[in-house]
């Protein structure tokens with residue numbers, strides 16, 4: 209694995225160290241959005257879904273998308289992956305982080321930036337997929353996300369609630385935090401979506417109405433479930449229902465699918481990855497292989 213590399217628009221991507229102004233509103237106020245896209249064998253996975261989500265969020269918070277965004281991302285990736293050589297399996301494995309800030313504005317707390325949105329691209333090399341191996345995760349209930357808050361479902365830069373929940377869960381000896389919404393139902397992991405499997409074999413997963421992000425990985429998993437004939441219920445999950453679930457797993461671009469074996473000290477089902485998780489993980493891996501062998505146009 210090589211080092212992480214970054215480029216900041218307007219400052220020359222490479223050759224010079226990228227800098228972000230200390231007056232940047234993304235840095236000062238979390239006034240911006242981001243996307244984290246897994247790249248397999250040099251091919252961004254579900255790039256158009258990520259860019260659509262970024263565009264929708266940017267419209268809601270009125271941050272203009274930088275012009276020629278896709279071209280800039282394409283040039284950045286070509287540079288970090290080193291052209292064709294980057295399509296070699298080990299070199300092309302990583303994460304593309306797109307950070308979009310409203311930019312610099314001297315009026316602290318002012319309603320709007322000056323329209324010159326800032327774009328920062330970052331490449332983080334990763335080991336090969338699958339991301340999860342070893343023991344299932346242990347989780348504690350920590351932290352809250354108000355399901356009606358804009359920041360619940362928008363992929364905004366501010367992660368203090370989620371980071372603190374994760375740190376507190378880790379201080380209690382767990383691997384992950386499960387956050388609840390203002391009505392006490394499960395929202396998801398600190399940076400992941402929640403999927404449960406009922407004893408009848410249906411998937412249950414809180415969606416945006418419960419305060420969960422519309423995760424791209426979750427979308428791929430729910431579509432795979434439907435294709436496999438597994439019933440899907442997008443709905444809230446009460447804390448009391450956790451003990452009734454046969455399986456729990458978390459989904460995100462970086463984690464892919466990660467099983468949870470223990471919540472609040474109690475085993476989930478048999479306490480090991482269940483059959484539905486294993487089927488869906490296989491389906492996800494198949495999708496990764498299909499798209500990374502035959503990438504087609506990036507968007």
Ligand SMILES: Cc1ncc(COP(=O)(O)O)c(C=O)c1O
Pocket residue numbers: 244396397398399400401420421422423424425426459460461462
């Ligand atoms: C709060 C939150 N929910 C869900 C996700 C998963 O989204 P995706 O599958 O699009 O990576 C993330 C990923 O960063 C996240 O931060």
